Amino acid sequence: MSVLILFSLMGASPPAFDIANRTVAATFHAEGVQIYECKPGTNGLAWTFSEPVAALFEDGKTVGRHFAGPRWELDDGSLIKGKIAQTAPGATPADVPWLKLDVAQNANTGRLAPVTAVYRINTRGGALQGPCSMPGQLRSAPYTADYVFVR
Template sequence: MFIRSLFTLVALALFAGSAIAQDIPAKLAPVGKGPLVGKYAAKGVQIYVCSAKGSANEWDFEAPEAELIDARGRLFAKHYAGPTWEALDGSKAVGKVLANEPAPKAGAIPWLLLSTQSSGSGVLGGAHFVQRVNTSGGVGPTGACPKAGTEQRVAYTADYIFYK
């Protein structure tokens, strides 16, 4: 409970300096975007798995695992492989990367623009675009990894902005 409350405070602080105040590169702007669904702070991990590549082992991105929190500090959705965002009402959006931009913060995963296919009649139903901005952390390990199948989870935060 304390962790959830602490995360809520962090999420609210993230919104104070989130995408509203940030410059989002033009190439990450959705073309013909519809109405804004919402902006959500995410906290979670980027999962990397050690894979055999010839005579060496290398880290490969596997999937994200995060929770998205709304401006009031309530859980909005879960984010997982696909990439998929699943709202509490059961509606889903599955993304495909259209554009990326290096994060302005060192050691942070890139900012993205994704097109989405959505399902369900809930809040994410009809969502067509997602932006991932204001990232922190999440960059995968570098160099050879110890053994194929080894997993490493790297903490990250980001803001996700959904458009219809």
């Protein structure tokens, strides 16, 4: 199944990602948080993205995790690290952006071994913006998304 077909089945309109000639290796639903830290910015203190922490689900079962790097690790030993290649806005300002991430490192084992790119789509929540009052303060924003791993 191509990524374009997958986007259509999920009822979402795909952003301008280059998805031609891609084959889906795996798709997982993620539930977790986006963690932000209060840091000085050009207009005073502001929330700055720090890291994601999420569980990956397939058929209602936890099969792995998503964490800082950004990295994805499955129960079968698969581990990949991504690098953001492209972004598109989420459906609302409260939703983190959709992303295309190229695989920068791969443990070359398990289901994620052939993966060359990851798409984060169908995001809900996770965005945190605006001022904060204490440098170093952490805050989390719950989010869900679908991660599509392609080769």
